[in-house]
Amino acid sequence: MLSKKHLFALIVWSATLAATGALADVAQRPADADPLGAAAQSGSEETAIRRVLEQFHATHVPLSQAMAIAEHLHDGSRTADISFEAFDTPVYRVRTIKNEHVWENVIDANTGSITGKEIASTLKELDREDLAKVIALKWIKQEMADAVQVAERAAAGSALAGGLIRQDGKLNFVIVVATGDHLKEVMLEPPKVGKQGSSRH
Template sequence: MRTPKSWSPSLAIALLLAVLLPAPVLAVAASTDAPASQRNDTGDSALSDQQAINREIQLFRGSAISLSQAMAIAEALHAGSTTADVSFDGASHAPVYRVKTLHNDRVWQHAIDATTGRIVGGPAALPVKELDADDRSNLAALRAVRQRLSDAVRVAEHAASGKAISGGLVRERGRLNFAIVVISGSELKEVILEPPGAAGRK
Protein backbone atom coordinates (compact mmCIF):
# COMPACT_ATOMS: atom_id res chain seq x y z
CA MET A 1 0.00 0.00 0.00
CA ARG A 2 1.30 3.46 -0.85
CA THR A 3 1.36 6.10 1.84
CA PRO A 4 2.03 9.85 1.67
CA LYS A 5 5.74 10.76 1.70
CA SER A 6 5.41 12.39 5.12
CA TRP A 7 4.64 8.98 6.65
CA SER A 8 7.38 6.44 7.23
CA PRO A 9 6.27 3.25 5.39
CA SER A 10 7.49 1.07 8.26
CA LEU A 11 5.48 2.98 10.85
CA ALA A 12 2.47 4.28 8.95
CA ILE A 13 0.02 1.46 9.57
CA ALA A 14 0.73 -0.30 12.83
CA LEU A 15 -2.56 -2.19 12.89
CA LEU A 16 -5.65 -2.58 10.73
CA LEU A 17 -8.37 -4.25 12.77
CA ALA A 18 -11.81 -5.05 11.37
CA VAL A 19 -14.50 -4.79 14.01
CA LEU A 20 -17.67 -6.48 12.82
CA LEU A 21 -21.01 -5.04 13.79
CA PRO A 22 -22.70 -6.76 16.76
CA ALA A 23 -23.89 -10.31 16.15
CA PRO A 24 -27.56 -10.94 15.32
CA VAL A 25 -29.81 -11.03 18.36
CA LEU A 26 -30.75 -14.69 17.79
CA ALA A 27 -27.12 -15.72 17.98
CA VAL A 28 -26.70 -13.86 21.26
CA ALA A 29 -29.80 -15.44 22.77
CA ALA A 30 -28.90 -18.94 21.63
CA SER A 31 -25.42 -18.80 23.13
CA THR A 32 -26.42 -17.96 26.70
CA ASP A 33 -27.52 -20.17 29.59
CA ALA A 34 -29.38 -17.35 31.36
CA PRO A 35 -33.08 -17.67 32.20
CA ALA A 36 -35.53 -16.85 29.42
CA SER A 37 -36.50 -13.51 30.98
CA GLN A 38 -32.86 -12.43 31.09
CA ARG A 39 -32.25 -13.69 27.55
CA ASN A 40 -35.13 -11.52 26.34
CA ASP A 41 -33.65 -8.50 28.13
CA THR A 42 -30.27 -9.23 26.57
CA GLY A 43 -31.84 -9.70 23.16
CA ASP A 44 -33.82 -6.47 23.46
CA SER A 45 -30.69 -4.61 24.51
CA ALA A 46 -28.65 -6.05 21.64
CA LEU A 47 -31.42 -5.22 19.17
CA SER A 48 -31.65 -1.68 20.52
CA ASP A 49 -27.85 -1.27 20.27
CA GLN A 50 -27.85 -2.61 16.71
CA GLN A 51 -30.68 -0.28 15.70
CA ALA A 52 -28.82 2.69 17.17
CA ILE A 53 -25.65 1.74 15.28
CA ASN A 54 -27.57 1.27 12.03
CA ARG A 55 -29.31 4.63 12.47
CA GLU A 56 -25.98 6.37 13.16
CA ILE A 57 -24.38 4.82 10.08
CA GLN A 58 -27.36 5.72 7.90
CA LEU A 59 -27.26 9.35 9.06
CA PHE A 60 -23.50 9.46 8.49
CA ARG A 61 -23.82 8.09 4.97
CA GLY A 62 -26.46 10.71 4.19
CA SER A 63 -24.32 13.61 5.40
CA ALA A 64 -23.18 16.17 2.88
CA ILE A 65 -20.14 17.12 4.95
CA SER A 66 -17.28 14.65 5.42
CA LEU A 67 -15.23 14.23 8.57
CA SER A 68 -12.23 15.82 6.84
CA GLN A 69 -14.33 18.83 5.82
CA ALA A 70 -15.61 19.22 9.38
CA MET A 71 -12.03 19.25 10.69
CA ALA A 72 -11.03 21.89 8.14
CA ILE A 73 -14.02 24.07 9.08
CA ALA A 74 -13.16 23.87 12.80
CA GLU A 75 -9.45 24.50 12.25
CA ALA A 76 -10.21 27.57 10.11
CA LEU A 77 -11.87 29.21 13.13
CA HIS A 78 -8.46 29.65 14.83
CA ALA A 79 -5.47 30.14 12.54
CA GLY A 80 -2.78 27.59 13.29
CA SER A 81 -5.03 25.20 15.21
CA THR A 82 -4.93 21.42 14.78
CA THR A 83 -7.59 18.78 15.43
CA ALA A 84 -7.02 16.48 18.40
CA ASP A 85 -10.33 14.57 18.28
CA VAL A 86 -13.35 14.36 15.97
CA SER A 87 -16.47 12.20 15.88
CA PHE A 88 -19.83 12.02 14.15
CA ASP A 89 -22.84 12.43 16.46
CA GLY A 90 -26.18 11.34 15.06
CA ALA A 91 -27.92 11.33 18.43
CA SER A 92 -28.32 15.10 18.63
CA HIS A 93 -31.32 17.01 17.20
CA ALA A 94 -29.47 17.33 13.89
CA PRO A 95 -26.40 15.24 13.01
CA VAL A 96 -23.15 17.05 13.82
CA TYR A 97 -19.43 16.47 13.96
CA ARG A 98 -17.92 17.14 17.37
CA VAL A 99 -14.44 18.55 16.80
CA LYS A 100 -11.81 19.35 19.43
CA THR A 101 -8.98 21.56 18.22
CA LEU A 102 -5.78 22.60 19.95
CA HIS A 103 -4.81 26.25 19.64
CA ASN A 104 -2.10 27.80 21.80
CA ASP A 105 -2.88 26.61 25.31
CA ARG A 106 -6.57 25.87 24.87
CA VAL A 107 -8.69 23.01 23.60
CA TRP A 108 -11.66 24.31 21.63
CA GLN A 109 -14.83 22.27 21.20
CA HIS A 110 -17.01 22.89 18.16
CA ALA A 111 -20.14 21.28 16.71
CA ILE A 112 -20.27 21.31 12.90
CA ASP A 113 -23.62 20.62 11.20
CA ALA A 114 -23.11 17.46 9.10
CA THR A 115 -25.57 18.69 6.45
CA THR A 116 -24.65 22.34 6.01
CA GLY A 117 -21.15 22.66 7.49
CA ARG A 118 -22.32 25.54 9.68
CA ILE A 119 -21.19 26.00 13.27
CA VAL A 120 -23.87 24.89 15.75
CA GLY A 121 -23.96 26.85 18.99
CA GLY A 122 -21.03 28.71 20.45
CA PRO A 123 -17.51 27.38 20.96
CA ALA A 124 -16.32 26.11 24.32
CA ALA A 125 -12.68 26.36 25.38
CA LEU A 126 -10.77 24.63 28.14
CA PRO A 127 -7.21 25.57 29.19
CA VAL A 128 -4.79 22.70 28.59
CA LYS A 129 -3.48 23.08 32.15
CA GLU A 130 -6.89 22.01 33.47
CA LEU A 131 -6.74 18.65 31.66
CA ASP A 132 -5.42 15.51 33.33
CA ALA A 133 -1.77 14.50 32.96
CA ASP A 134 -2.41 11.90 30.23
CA ASP A 135 -4.34 14.36 28.05
CA ARG A 136 -1.67 17.05 28.52
CA SER A 137 1.00 14.53 27.55
CA ASN A 138 -0.88 13.49 24.40
CA LEU A 139 -1.41 17.09 23.34
CA ALA A 140 2.27 17.91 23.91
CA ALA A 141 3.21 14.95 21.69
CA LEU A 142 0.70 16.09 19.06
CA ARG A 143 2.45 19.46 18.91
CA ALA A 144 5.82 17.75 18.45
CA VAL A 145 4.99 15.54 15.45
CA ARG A 146 4.75 16.84 11.88
CA GLN A 147 1.68 14.83 10.96
CA ARG A 148 -1.85 15.97 11.62
CA LEU A 149 -5.01 14.03 12.32
CA SER A 150 -6.23 15.01 8.84
CA ASP A 151 -3.20 13.20 7.35
CA ALA A 152 -4.07 10.09 9.36
CA VAL A 153 -7.69 10.21 8.19
CA ARG A 154 -6.62 10.22 4.53
CA VAL A 155 -4.27 7.26 5.04
CA ALA A 156 -6.89 5.31 7.04
CA GLU A 157 -9.65 5.88 4.48
CA HIS A 158 -7.38 4.61 1.73
CA ALA A 159 -6.19 1.60 3.76
CA ALA A 160 -9.68 0.55 4.85
CA SER A 161 -11.45 1.53 1.60
CA GLY A 162 -14.10 3.58 3.36
CA LYS A 163 -15.04 6.86 5.02
CA ALA A 164 -13.83 7.93 8.47
CA ILE A 165 -16.51 8.49 11.12
CA SER A 166 -14.20 9.37 14.02
CA GLY A 167 -10.57 9.91 14.91
CA GLY A 168 -8.40 10.84 17.85
CA LEU A 169 -5.28 10.21 19.88
CA VAL A 170 -4.42 7.05 21.79
CA ARG A 171 -1.27 6.11 23.67
CA GLU A 172 -0.13 2.52 23.80
CA ARG A 173 3.06 1.42 25.57
CA GLY A 174 4.35 4.98 25.61
CA ARG A 175 3.70 5.62 21.93
CA LEU A 176 1.31 8.23 20.59
CA ASN A 177 -0.95 6.90 17.84
CA PHE A 178 -3.81 8.18 15.76
CA ALA A 179 -6.87 5.90 15.96
CA ILE A 180 -9.31 6.29 13.06
CA VAL A 181 -12.64 4.45 12.78
CA VAL A 182 -13.71 3.90 9.17
CA ILE A 183 -17.02 2.65 7.78
CA SER A 184 -16.21 0.17 5.02
CA GLY A 185 -19.19 -1.61 3.53
CA SER A 186 -21.12 -3.10 6.46
CA GLU A 187 -18.12 -3.08 8.80
CA LEU A 188 -16.51 -0.64 11.18
CA LYS A 189 -12.72 -0.79 10.92
CA GLU A 190 -10.22 0.80 13.27
CA VAL A 191 -6.92 1.90 11.76
CA ILE A 192 -4.06 2.68 14.14
CA LEU A 193 -1.32 4.94 12.76
CA GLU A 194 1.91 5.83 14.50
CA PRO A 195 3.39 9.13 13.32
CA PRO A 196 7.18 9.05 12.83
CA GLY A 197 8.95 10.61 15.79
CA ALA A 198 6.13 9.83 18.23
CA ALA A 199 7.82 6.78 19.75
CA GLY A 200 8.90 7.31 23.29
CA ARG A 201 7.42 10.77 23.63
CA LYS A 202 5.97 11.25 27.11
Protein backbone atom coordinates in the same frame (compact mmCIF):
# COMPACT_ATOMS: atom_id res chain seq x y z
CA MET B 1 -13.80 19.03 26.80
CA LEU B 2 -14.94 16.53 24.25
CA SER B 3 -17.54 14.32 25.88
CA LYS B 4 -16.93 10.63 25.39
CA LYS B 5 -19.95 9.67 23.30
CA HIS B 6 -20.71 6.11 22.24
CA LEU B 7 -18.66 6.06 19.06
CA PHE B 8 -15.54 7.65 20.49
CA ALA B 9 -15.76 5.30 23.47
CA LEU B 10 -15.85 2.47 20.94
CA ILE B 11 -12.67 3.80 19.32
CA VAL B 12 -10.79 3.92 22.60
CA TRP B 13 -12.04 0.51 23.71
CA SER B 14 -11.21 -1.23 20.46
CA ALA B 15 -7.88 0.53 20.08
CA THR B 16 -6.63 -0.99 23.31
CA LEU B 17 -7.08 -4.38 21.69
CA ALA B 18 -5.37 -3.53 18.41
CA ALA B 19 -1.74 -4.14 17.53
CA THR B 20 0.41 -1.02 17.32
CA GLY B 21 3.34 -2.15 15.21
CA ALA B 22 1.98 -1.48 11.73
CA LEU B 23 1.66 1.92 10.15
CA ALA B 24 -1.95 1.13 9.24
CA ASP B 25 -3.37 -1.67 11.35
CA VAL B 26 -6.88 -2.30 10.04
CA ALA B 27 -9.39 -4.27 12.05
CA GLN B 28 -12.91 -4.93 10.84
CA ARG B 29 -15.82 -4.80 13.23
CA PRO B 30 -19.23 -5.87 11.83
CA ALA B 31 -22.00 -3.36 12.46
CA ASP B 32 -23.84 -5.93 14.55
CA ALA B 33 -20.84 -6.78 16.76
CA ASP B 34 -21.10 -6.35 20.51
CA PRO B 35 -18.07 -4.18 21.35
CA LEU B 36 -18.57 -4.35 25.10
CA GLY B 37 -18.85 -8.13 25.23
CA ALA B 38 -22.09 -7.99 27.22
CA ALA B 39 -24.89 -10.05 25.76
CA ALA B 40 -27.50 -7.98 27.54
CA GLN B 41 -26.35 -4.87 25.67
CA SER B 42 -25.96 -6.44 22.24
CA GLY B 43 -29.33 -5.25 21.01
CA SER B 44 -28.84 -1.64 22.00
CA GLU B 45 -25.24 -1.59 20.73
CA GLU B 46 -26.30 -3.04 17.39
CA THR B 47 -29.11 -0.51 17.07
CA ALA B 48 -26.85 2.40 18.00
CA ILE B 49 -24.13 1.46 15.52
CA ARG B 50 -26.59 0.91 12.68
CA ARG B 51 -28.26 4.24 13.40
CA VAL B 52 -24.89 6.00 13.34
CA LEU B 53 -23.94 4.36 10.03
CA GLU B 54 -27.29 5.13 8.40
CA GLN B 55 -27.08 8.79 9.36
CA PHE B 56 -23.41 9.04 8.45
CA HIS B 57 -23.92 7.65 4.94
CA ALA B 58 -26.70 10.21 4.36
CA THR B 59 -24.64 13.27 5.35
CA HIS B 60 -23.11 15.78 2.93
CA VAL B 61 -20.03 17.00 4.83
CA PRO B 62 -17.07 14.58 5.04
CA LEU B 63 -15.04 14.40 8.23
CA SER B 64 -12.00 15.99 6.56
CA GLN B 65 -14.08 19.06 5.65
CA ALA B 66 -15.43 19.33 9.21
CA MET B 67 -11.84 19.33 10.51
CA ALA B 68 -10.86 22.06 8.08
CA ILE B 69 -13.86 24.17 9.13
CA ALA B 70 -12.96 23.84 12.82
CA GLU B 71 -9.27 24.58 12.25
CA HIS B 72 -10.15 27.65 10.17
CA LEU B 73 -11.93 29.16 13.19
CA HIS B 74 -8.56 29.56 14.93
CA ASP B 75 -5.70 30.06 12.50
CA GLY B 76 -2.87 27.63 13.14
CA SER B 77 -4.89 25.28 15.32
CA ARG B 78 -4.70 21.47 14.95
CA THR B 79 -7.40 18.85 15.37
CA ALA B 80 -6.86 16.72 18.47
CA ASP B 81 -9.98 14.59 18.07
CA ILE B 82 -13.24 14.47 16.16
CA SER B 83 -16.32 12.27 16.31
CA PHE B 84 -19.52 11.93 14.31
CA GLU B 85 -22.62 11.94 16.50
CA ALA B 86 -26.03 10.77 15.38
CA PHE B 87 -28.77 13.05 16.65
CA ASP B 88 -31.94 14.37 15.00
CA THR B 89 -29.43 16.59 13.19
CA PRO B 90 -26.16 14.65 12.83
CA VAL B 91 -23.04 16.59 13.81
CA TYR B 92 -19.28 16.37 14.16
CA ARG B 93 -17.79 17.30 17.52
CA VAL B 94 -14.28 18.65 16.95
CA ARG B 95 -11.63 19.59 19.48
CA THR B 96 -8.79 21.77 18.21
CA ILE B 97 -5.69 23.04 20.00
CA LYS B 98 -3.12 25.80 19.61
CA ASN B 99 -0.45 26.67 22.14
CA GLU B 100 -2.20 26.71 25.53
CA HIS B 101 -5.72 26.93 24.13
CA VAL B 102 -8.31 24.23 23.46
CA TRP B 103 -11.56 24.75 21.57
CA GLU B 104 -14.51 22.44 21.08
CA ASN B 105 -16.98 23.08 18.27
CA VAL B 106 -20.01 21.27 16.93
CA ILE B 107 -20.41 21.25 13.15
CA ASP B 108 -23.60 20.32 11.30
CA ALA B 109 -22.76 17.24 9.20
CA ASN B 110 -25.20 18.26 6.47
CA THR B 111 -24.48 21.97 6.08
CA GLY B 112 -20.99 22.47 7.56
CA SER B 113 -22.29 25.31 9.73
CA ILE B 114 -21.21 25.81 13.34
CA THR B 115 -23.98 24.89 15.77
CA GLY B 116 -24.17 25.76 19.44
CA LYS B 117 -21.66 27.74 21.44
CA GLU B 118 -17.94 27.18 21.22
CA ILE B 119 -16.37 25.78 24.38
CA ALA B 120 -12.97 27.31 25.07
CA SER B 121 -10.55 26.11 27.72
CA THR B 122 -6.85 25.92 28.45
CA LEU B 123 -4.41 23.04 28.78
CA LYS B 124 -4.50 23.50 32.55
CA GLU B 125 -8.14 22.45 32.53
CA LEU B 126 -7.50 19.11 30.80
CA ASP B 127 -7.21 15.90 32.76
CA ARG B 128 -3.80 14.25 32.96
CA GLU B 129 -4.42 11.77 30.13
CA ASP B 130 -5.70 14.38 27.67
CA LEU B 131 -2.92 16.78 28.61
CA ALA B 132 -0.27 14.14 27.90
CA LYS B 133 -1.77 13.51 24.45
CA VAL B 134 -1.91 17.19 23.59
CA ILE B 135 1.70 17.73 24.66
CA ALA B 136 2.78 14.71 22.62
CA LEU B 137 0.87 16.03 19.63
CA LYS B 138 3.25 18.99 19.51
CA TRP B 139 6.10 16.59 18.67
CA ILE B 140 4.21 14.86 15.87
CA LYS B 141 4.59 16.24 12.37
CA GLN B 142 1.67 14.28 10.94
CA GLU B 143 -1.72 16.01 11.15
CA MET B 144 -5.01 14.32 11.91
CA ALA B 145 -6.03 15.08 8.31
CA ASP B 146 -3.01 13.07 7.08
CA ALA B 147 -3.97 10.13 9.28
CA VAL B 148 -7.55 10.28 8.01
CA GLN B 149 -6.40 10.12 4.38
CA VAL B 150 -4.18 7.10 5.06
CA ALA B 151 -6.94 5.36 7.01
CA GLU B 152 -9.58 5.95 4.35
CA ARG B 153 -7.29 4.47 1.69
CA ALA B 154 -6.32 1.52 3.88
CA ALA B 155 -9.90 0.67 4.83
CA ALA B 156 -11.54 1.72 1.54
CA GLY B 157 -14.19 3.87 3.18
CA SER B 158 -15.02 7.21 4.78
CA ALA B 159 -13.75 8.25 8.21
CA LEU B 160 -16.34 9.15 10.82
CA ALA B 161 -14.15 9.61 13.90
CA GLY B 162 -10.55 10.00 14.92
CA GLY B 163 -8.45 10.61 17.98
CA LEU B 164 -5.23 9.88 19.83
CA ILE B 165 -4.50 7.02 22.17
CA ARG B 166 -1.42 6.22 24.20
CA GLN B 167 -0.59 2.54 24.38
CA ASP B 168 2.64 0.83 25.41
CA GLY B 169 4.30 4.23 25.70
CA LYS B 170 3.43 5.17 22.11
CA LEU B 171 0.99 7.79 20.90
CA ASN B 172 -1.08 6.60 17.95
CA PHE B 173 -3.81 8.01 15.76
CA VAL B 174 -6.93 5.85 15.79
CA ILE B 175 -9.36 6.43 12.93
CA VAL B 176 -12.75 4.73 12.58
CA VAL B 177 -13.82 4.24 8.96
CA ALA B 178 -17.28 3.35 7.71
CA THR B 179 -17.25 0.83 4.89
CA GLY B 180 -20.75 -0.19 3.88
CA ASP B 181 -22.45 -1.53 7.00
CA HIS B 182 -19.17 -2.15 8.82
CA LEU B 183 -16.82 -0.14 10.99
CA LYS B 184 -13.09 -0.56 10.46
CA GLU B 185 -10.51 0.71 12.92
CA VAL B 186 -7.19 1.94 11.59
CA MET B 187 -4.32 2.64 13.97
CA LEU B 188 -1.34 4.66 12.78
CA GLU B 189 1.92 5.32 14.54
CA PRO B 190 2.84 8.85 13.42
CA PRO B 191 6.39 9.85 12.55
CA LYS B 192 8.01 12.13 15.13
CA VAL B 193 9.38 15.56 14.33
CA GLY B 194 12.98 15.38 13.18
CA LYS B 195 12.94 11.73 12.17
CA GLN B 196 13.54 11.39 8.48
CA GLY B 197 12.20 8.49 6.48
CA SER B 198 9.77 7.44 9.20
CA SER B 199 6.68 8.42 7.25
CA ARG B 200 5.89 5.37 5.21
CA HIS B 201 2.62 6.35 3.61
